[in-house]
Every structure is written in C-alpha cells, then in structure tokens.
Amino acid sequence: MYSAGIQGNKPRTPYHEFYADDFTPRDHYRLLWDHIKATGNSALEAKAHESQLALRAEGVTFTVYGESEEGIERIWPFDLIPRIITAAEWVKIESGLKQRVRALNFFLGDLYGEQRIIKDGVIPPELIYQGRDFRREIVGIVPPGGIYTHVSGIDIIRDEKGEFLILEDNLRTPSGVSYMIENRVIERRILPEFFNKYRVRRVEHYPSLLLAALRALSPRGKKIAEIVLLTPGIYNSAYFEHTFLAKEMGIELAEGRDMVVVNDIVYLKTTTGLQRVDVIYRRIDDDFLDPLVFRSDSSLGIAGVINAWRAGNVAIVNAPGSGIADDKAVYPYVPDIIRYYLGQEPILNNVPTYQMTNVKDREYVFDNMERMVIKAVSESGGYGMLMGPSSTPASRKEFMGLVQENPRNYIAQPVVYLSRHTCYMDGELxxxxxxxRPYVIYGEDIEVVPGGLTRVALRKGSLVVNSSQGGGSKDTWVLAE
Amino acid sequence: MRYLIEHETILEYPNTVREHHIELRLAPRSDGHQQVISCSIETEPASEMATYRDYFGNRVDYFCIIPPHTRLVTRLKSEVETLKENPFSFEAIPPSEEQEWLLKAVRNAPSMNDFVLHRSLLTPTAMKLADAITQAFPRRDKERPLLESLLELLAWIPTILEYRSGSTEVHGALVSAVAQGGGVCQDFAHLFITVARSWGVPARYVMGYLDPGISQIGETLTTHAWAEALVPGAGWVGFDATHNLLTNDHYIAVAIGRDSYDAAPQRGSFKGEASDAQPLVTVTMQEQVQN
Structure with a gap:
C-alpha cells in the first residue's frame, strides 16, 4: 500500500491529493478509501483489467511521435482511481478560469485592434511583434462577438501548499477532451456505485455545449449551420479525438482538400455537389490553415479561407491569431492582462516565471539549471523542454546555447513539485x-465543464505528464455542492 | 507628373491546374506623394474580383479561378499623378532631438515596431552579414542629422552590391547576394533596410515603378524596389539604393511591407502541378501629357 512521508533528501514535499497524512485520507476520499481497503488489491486488479478491455473495445487510442516520422498508436493509459475535486475547490478553479479566458479574449481583440495595452506600456511591443503567432494577416478583422477562443484547455497544477496555479493557457487547438469523456465512460462502468454516493457532476455534455457554441456562430443563423471539423488527417496525434468529436456532435469530419472556397464562400465537396460550410472547427494550426496567406507549402488547409472569414461568410474556431495569447513569453504578463482589462486581481496565480530576455533572470536560471524547467515558447506537448532535475550536463549546455541564441524564444520556471495522487500501478497503490486540464467553452457565455483531463506522470518521480511523453490519465470528479 | 502604367502577368502551366486563388498587390497607393486617378484590373479567364486593405495598408485585389485551366493572365491599368518633386523639402529638426522624435513615432504607432524589429532571411541581423562583408559597416553619427547618415548608407550599398539582372532568386536570402557581390533591386533595398534597422531606425520595403527614362538598370521594364526610412521631421523618405537616389515624382509606390515577401505583387495557391517557367511579366510606364 501507499507509504507517504518525505522521500530521500528532497527538500520539499509535494501536496498529496488523496492523503491528509501518512494514514488518513482527506475527507472527500474517505468513502473511496474505505471501499479500496475493504475489497483489496485483487478487486482492484479485476477492475483494472476490465478498464483495459473496455478501452481496447472502444478503440481509445493516441499516437506518440518519437524519433521516427511515423507515430505509434497506443491504447489510452487510464488509471482507475479517480481524482476528486470538492465543490469549494471547483468554485475557485471555475471562477479563475472564466476570469482568465475573458481577459485573454479582450487582450486578443485589443492586439488585433487598437493595441491600447501596448500604448499604455503594460506589454512591451517586442513581445508581440517578435512573437511567431502574432498574425498580421488578421489585424482589423473582428470575429463574431469579439470572441477568439471558443475552446480552451488550461493546464492547472497544484503546488506544495495545495494552491492551484495556472501552468499553461492552451488557446489554439487544445486536445484531450475526448479522453476526459472516455475516462468517464469507463469509470462509470467500473465504479458505478460511487457516482450517486459522491454526487459527481457530469462532463458528457461537452460535445453538445461545443455544438451549441459552434452553431451560434453560423453566419446564416443557427438554424442552417453546416459545421465541419477540419482535421490534418489520420497521421495527426489527435486524430482519434477528431473522429470522436465529429461523431458525437454529428458534424462532418473533413480535410482541407475536401473543401474549396469560391468567391469568399467555403464549400464542402460532397457526392451531391458543393455544400456551403458555415462554421469550421479547425484542429490545425494557423500556419497550415490557408496556403494563400500563411504557409504557402501547406497542403492541409483551405486556400482562400481567411478571405472568406474576413468577408464574414464563415466562422473559424478558434479564431486565427489566438496563439499569441498563449505564447509562453506572454504568459508571465497574464496577471497584468487580467488587471488591465478587468480591473480585478487574478483568482488563480501563475507559476513564477523567469524571462530569458532579462539578463539577470537568465544568469540566475543558468546558475540553477538543475532546479528549473526551461521551455521553448512556441512549443507544446512537452516538446522543446529541459527538465532540470533529470537533465544531463550535455543537455544543459545545449539549452544554454539555445537560450543565448534566441532568448525571446524561451522562458524558465522553478520546478514545481506537482501534487501527487494514489494510482494503481502494476498491482500496487x-x-x-x-x-x-479543464476545458472552457466561450459561446454566449463562458462555461467551464466541471472536470477535465487529469494527466498522470506514470514514471515514478517524474513530473512530465504529457501523453506524448508517456503520461497517463484519471477520471476527474467534481462534486456537487 | 502623370503616368499610365500597364502591367501584365502571364502564368502558364504544362498541365491543367484548378482551384486557383490569387492575391494581387498591384494597385498603386494613394498618399501624400501620389494620387491614383484610375485603376482597373482584369483577368483571363474572367473572374469576380474582391478587395481588402492589408495590415500594411496595401490594397489587395483577389479572385479565384476554380475550373481547370492552363493559363492565367492578369492585367493592371492605372493612371497615377505623382507630386513629390523635391525630397529634401522638409523642416529638419536638430540632431539632438531626432532620437526622441523616432521613439515617439514608434510609441504612438506600435505597428511601427515591425519596421525596426523584423528580421528574416531577406532582412537579417547585420551580424549575419558580417562574414560576407569585409568593409566597415556605415555608422550612424548621432551628432549629425540622421538623413546624412542614411545618405552615406545609400552611397555605401553600391560598393557592396553590383546590379546583375537575374542574379538572385525572388525572396532569396540577402546573405547570398552579399556574398556574391551582386543582386537585383530587391537585394539593394533589403541591404539598406537591414543596416537602417540595425541603427534602430524604422525602415520598410517598397515595391513600385520607376520612370524608364531615369532607370539605369536598362533592358525590359519590370517592377522596381526601394527602401523607405523614417526621417525625423520628414516622415517616410524613399531611398533607391540601386540608383543611389532619393525617390521623387519619377517613382510610383505600389505596395509596402517589412520585406519583399510582404509586398509581393502576386501570390497564388492552386491544385495541380507547379510550373518551372517564370511568369511572363510586361510592364509599360508612360508619361501622360496633361492639358
């Protein structure tokens, strides 16, 4: 069984979600703990086996890209012990996320409009003008309702004191929501009796929330909204999710080559001819969206779609250009962005962040590299990152060179010992x-789905939770009041 | 002066192409230095033309040819009145106040940062050119008016680059032009921009036309390219590094950008096999006698 306490000489002890101390579970875990104690490991083993079979039968997979070009498709790694978030904890998360997403959308509208925040000296202009994801091509275009990020998946961690902190804003094409739902489907099957006892709030309505938000954007009105999910295709690591969401929402799954723009109207090529498209839920990056205005070598996008968007004939979700707001070099300014547009203090704090453009910060980081995480600002999914504690002298040297060459491209954060949770690993707890990662939908109002994707670092001691780097997952239970 | 411009571009493909989308930045600008009297664009096959103004204020005309085709022709016809006779006629401000003037201009218009900060293969950091250039880079002398330093820069460029028609690729890296010691007007403009930006002076790229009676690059007339730098007291001043001249009413500006890529006259995307052949471009520029 689980043994708590300080391990080795680690200076700080991570927060434990499940246990209050060595022997006592936190109150909201007691019911589950009693059950686990009563039924024992063999019952857990049976449940774990059952969940594996279910995942296989459902075909819940994801793709990992490594050294080779072709990805490897794997069964989604699921841990059967749920993570439980109390109603009170959720209130804070929910209000903090709503505040953040609202402010970031004001920020985007301002950046692509008047740029008051730059003129007022809150954001240094270099940050925006040297940002890869500031899209000059869309300056002056106002998306419907001034909303840019209809879907965001914001990463939250818990520090040693148990405080929830924002780690990353994912505002481009955040993935993982299908696994949030699949995890719930599996968990309902293997621990059915707990859902009522715990009054777990539902997450399965996510696709209908998203569909309503997409439908509301149709330039022809929501009654005749033809919606398409634009996927880069079967080789994309999130292809499972693309098919899942298209099926759940009952919308077309299409690739760029399945569509054509004629005189600023987007059409889907169907067996019965061209069919007008009103809303594109795109799961490809800005770079590849339109070869006419962005990368001309892209064969994944739809030529002319940005002009159709400018003409107001199609909605694109999330709006092109959203990526500048989740640029990791902009991240340290988000608390100021919240204060600037909303006149409020941030409800959820950032992880302390060092900017590599600042010489003092940079020297400090170089002197303490073993205790830092260094991240490339435009990468995600755990790529382009140095994890200090597990780094080698060679990799540290390599990153030092990279940072010096292009400081705007990197930030550093002290390693936060992410909170821990009991997991059932190969017969042991x-x-x-x-x-x-909770998901936020910005339609007529901002809604945070009560739950999210809890990602687990499966390797003992590891702090890297990304699925692409060998992370697993848990069902996430948010309790009703 | 009044000019009539005609600009025809013919694209031909060995096999049919389709779903062809094209953006044109061909319509001359209207600003304090020039006024567009008339402007029309036609295409072959015929198409429905739409327009918008891009981030840099350029007018973009765009259209699509969806059915299969092997040939695409665009024709611009525009009459433009140019007004700038003497580029030196502006009220200069003392050198000691110039820096503050520039900083203020950038503060008031954040998008001006693009013309200081932008780096690309076309306009790299001056450092990137250091290996290819053995001569000393011109320095900005802050004791004297900025315009004087910019004029020295203008005169320095022909010592680095010699005009050689067709010697570099469209949107080719500036460092390769510098290394071979020769290039076309784009490279001259990019080199000027690169050095001006290294001084912290906003500089931008201009694509346009030059009166063939002035042009010394001879042969057939095509579009021309030069640079503009922000000069305290004057605003944007055009520097034609290919001719070591300040631009005047013999020049017609069409599109501006951070570098030549932003100001490309024609950009397209189609389905089908790309052609190796260069587009066939014919430009005429005639002075119109006014009544």
Whole structure:
C-alpha cells in the first residue's frame, strides 16, 4: 500500500491529493478509501483489467511521435482511481478560469485592434511583434462577438501548499477532451456505485455545449449551420479525438482538400455537389490553415479561407491569431492582462516565471539549471523542454546555447513539485504526480465543464505528464455542492 | 507628373491546374506623394474580383479561378499623378532631438515596431552579414542629422552590391547576394533596410515603378524596389539604393511591407502541378501629357 512521508533528501514535499497524512485520507476520499481497503488489491486488479478491455473495445487510442516520422498508436493509459475535486475547490478553479479566458479574449481583440495595452506600456511591443503567432494577416478583422477562443484547455497544477496555479493557457487547438469523456465512460462502468454516493457532476455534455457554441456562430443563423471539423488527417496525434468529436456532435469530419472556397464562400465537396460550410472547427494550426496567406507549402488547409472569414461568410474556431495569447513569453504578463482589462486581481496565480530576455533572470536560471524547467515558447506537448532535475550536463549546455541564441524564444520556471495522487500501478497503490486540464467553452457565455483531463506522470518521480511523453490519465470528479 | 502604367502577368502551366486563388498587390497607393486617378484590373479567364486593405495598408485585389485551366493572365491599368518633386523639402529638426522624435513615432504607432524589429532571411541581423562583408559597416553619427547618415548608407550599398539582372532568386536570402557581390533591386533595398534597422531606425520595403527614362538598370521594364526610412521631421523618405537616389515624382509606390515577401505583387495557391517557367511579366510606364 501507499507509504507517504518525505522521500530521500528532497527538500520539499509535494501536496498529496488523496492523503491528509501518512494514514488518513482527506475527507472527500474517505468513502473511496474505505471501499479500496475493504475489497483489496485483487478487486482492484479485476477492475483494472476490465478498464483495459473496455478501452481496447472502444478503440481509445493516441499516437506518440518519437524519433521516427511515423507515430505509434497506443491504447489510452487510464488509471482507475479517480481524482476528486470538492465543490469549494471547483468554485475557485471555475471562477479563475472564466476570469482568465475573458481577459485573454479582450487582450486578443485589443492586439488585433487598437493595441491600447501596448500604448499604455503594460506589454512591451517586442513581445508581440517578435512573437511567431502574432498574425498580421488578421489585424482589423473582428470575429463574431469579439470572441477568439471558443475552446480552451488550461493546464492547472497544484503546488506544495495545495494552491492551484495556472501552468499553461492552451488557446489554439487544445486536445484531450475526448479522453476526459472516455475516462468517464469507463469509470462509470467500473465504479458505478460511487457516482450517486459522491454526487459527481457530469462532463458528457461537452460535445453538445461545443455544438451549441459552434452553431451560434453560423453566419446564416443557427438554424442552417453546416459545421465541419477540419482535421490534418489520420497521421495527426489527435486524430482519434477528431473522429470522436465529429461523431458525437454529428458534424462532418473533413480535410482541407475536401473543401474549396469560391468567391469568399467555403464549400464542402460532397457526392451531391458543393455544400456551403458555415462554421469550421479547425484542429490545425494557423500556419497550415490557408496556403494563400500563411504557409504557402501547406497542403492541409483551405486556400482562400481567411478571405472568406474576413468577408464574414464563415466562422473559424478558434479564431486565427489566438496563439499569441498563449505564447509562453506572454504568459508571465497574464496577471497584468487580467488587471488591465478587468480591473480585478487574478483568482488563480501563475507559476513564477523567469524571462530569458532579462539578463539577470537568465544568469540566475543558468546558475540553477538543475532546479528549473526551461521551455521553448512556441512549443507544446512537452516538446522543446529541459527538465532540470533529470537533465544531463550535455543537455544543459545545449539549452544554454539555445537560450543565448534566441532568448525571446524561451522562458524558465522553478520546478514545481506537482501534487501527487494514489494510482494503481502494476498491482500496487503508488503515488504519482499529476496536473489538470479543464476545458472552457466561450459561446454566449463562458462555461467551464466541471472536470477535465487529469494527466498522470506514470514514471515514478517524474513530473512530465504529457501523453506524448508517456503520461497517463484519471477520471476527474467534481462534486456537487 | 502623370503616368499610365500597364502591367501584365502571364502564368502558364504544362498541365491543367484548378482551384486557383490569387492575391494581387498591384494597385498603386494613394498618399501624400501620389494620387491614383484610375485603376482597373482584369483577368483571363474572367473572374469576380474582391478587395481588402492589408495590415500594411496595401490594397489587395483577389479572385479565384476554380475550373481547370492552363493559363492565367492578369492585367493592371492605372493612371497615377505623382507630386513629390523635391525630397529634401522638409523642416529638419536638430540632431539632438531626432532620437526622441523616432521613439515617439514608434510609441504612438506600435505597428511601427515591425519596421525596426523584423528580421528574416531577406532582412537579417547585420551580424549575419558580417562574414560576407569585409568593409566597415556605415555608422550612424548621432551628432549629425540622421538623413546624412542614411545618405552615406545609400552611397555605401553600391560598393557592396553590383546590379546583375537575374542574379538572385525572388525572396532569396540577402546573405547570398552579399556574398556574391551582386543582386537585383530587391537585394539593394533589403541591404539598406537591414543596416537602417540595425541603427534602430524604422525602415520598410517598397515595391513600385520607376520612370524608364531615369532607370539605369536598362533592358525590359519590370517592377522596381526601394527602401523607405523614417526621417525625423520628414516622415517616410524613399531611398533607391540601386540608383543611389532619393525617390521623387519619377517613382510610383505600389505596395509596402517589412520585406519583399510582404509586398509581393502576386501570390497564388492552386491544385495541380507547379510550373518551372517564370511568369511572363510586361510592364509599360508612360508619361501622360496633361492639358
């Protein structure tokens, strides 16, 4: 069974989600703990086996890209012990996320409009003008309702004191929501009796929330909204999710080559001829969206779609250009962005962040590299990152060179010992680090789905939870009041 | 002066292409230095033309040819009145106040940062050119008016680059032009921009036309390219590094940008096999006698 306490000489002890101390579970875990104690490991083993079979039968997979060009498709790694978030904890997360997403959308509208925040000296202009994802091509275009990020998946971690902190804003094409739902489907099957006892709030309505938000954007009105999910295709690591969401929402799954723009109207090529498209839920990056205005070598996008968007004939979700707001070099300014547009203090704090353009910060980071995470600002999914504690002298040297060459491209954060949670690992209950990615939909109002994707670092002691780097997952239970 | 411009571009493909989308930045600008009297664009096959103004204020005309075709022709016809006779006629401000003037201009219009900060293969950091250039880079002398330093820069460029028609690729890296010691007007403009930006002076690229009676690059007339730098007291001043001249009423500006890529006259995307052949471009520029 689980053994808590300080391990080795680690200076700080991560927060434990499940246990209050060595022997006592936190109150909201007691019911589950009693059950686990009563039924024992063999019952857990049976449940784990059952969940594996279910995942296989459902075909819940994801693709990992490594050294080779072709990805490897794997069964989604699921841990059967749920992560439980109390109603009170959720209130804070929910209000903090709504505040953040509202402010970031004001920020985007301002950047692509008047740029008051730059003129007022809150954001240094270099940050925006040297940002890869500031899209000059869309300056002056106002998307419907001034909303840019209809879907965001914001990563939250819990520090040693148990405080929820924002780690990353994912405002481009955040993935993982299908796994949030699949995890719930599996968990309902293997632990059915707990859902009522715990009054777990539902997450399965996510696709209908998203569909309503997409439908509301139709330039022809929501009654005749033809909606398409634009996927880069079967080789994309999130292709499972693209098919899942298209099926759940009952919308077309299409690739760029399945569509054509004629005189500023987007059409889907169907067996019965061209069919007008009103809303594109795109799961490809800006770079590839339109070869006419962005990368001309892209064969994934739709030529002319940005002009159709400018003409107001199609909605694109999330709006092109959203990526500048989740640029990791902009991230340290988000608390100021919240204060600037909303006149409020941030409800959820950032992780302390060092900017590599600042010489003092940079020197400090170089002197303490073993205790830092260094991240490339335009990368995601755990790529382009140095994890200090597990780094080698060679990799540290390499990153030092990279940072010096292009400081705007990197930030550093002190390693936060992510909170831990009990997991069922190969017949034993063991603690593993985890984070949380809740999903926020900005339609007529901002809605945070009560739950999210809890990602688990499966390797003992590891702090990297990304699925692409060998992370697992848990069902996430948010309790009703 | 009044000019009539005609600009025809013919694209031909060995096999049919389709779903062809084209953006044109061909319509001359209207600003304090020039006024567009008339402007029309036609295409072959015929198409429905739409327009918008891009981030840099350029007028973009765009259209699509969806059915299969092997040939695409665009024709611009525009009459433009140019007004700038003497580029030196502006009220200069003392050198000691110039820096503050520039900083203020950038503060008031954040998008001006693009013309200071932008770096690309076309306009790299001056450092990137250091290996290819053995001569000393011109320095900005802050004791004297900025315009004087910019004029020295203008005169320095022909010592680095010699005009050689067709010697570099469209949107080719500036460092390769510098390394071979020769290039076309784009490279001259990019080199000027690169050095001006290294001084912290906003500089931008201009694509346009030059009166063939002035042009010394001879042969057939095509579009021309030069640079503009922000000069305290004057605003944007055009520097034609290919001719070591300040631009005047013999020049017609069409599109501006951070570098030549932003100001490309024609950009397209189609389905089908790309052609190796260069587009066939014919430009005429005639002075119109006014009544």
């Amino acid at each position: 063991e603690a593993r680090h985890l984070d949380l």
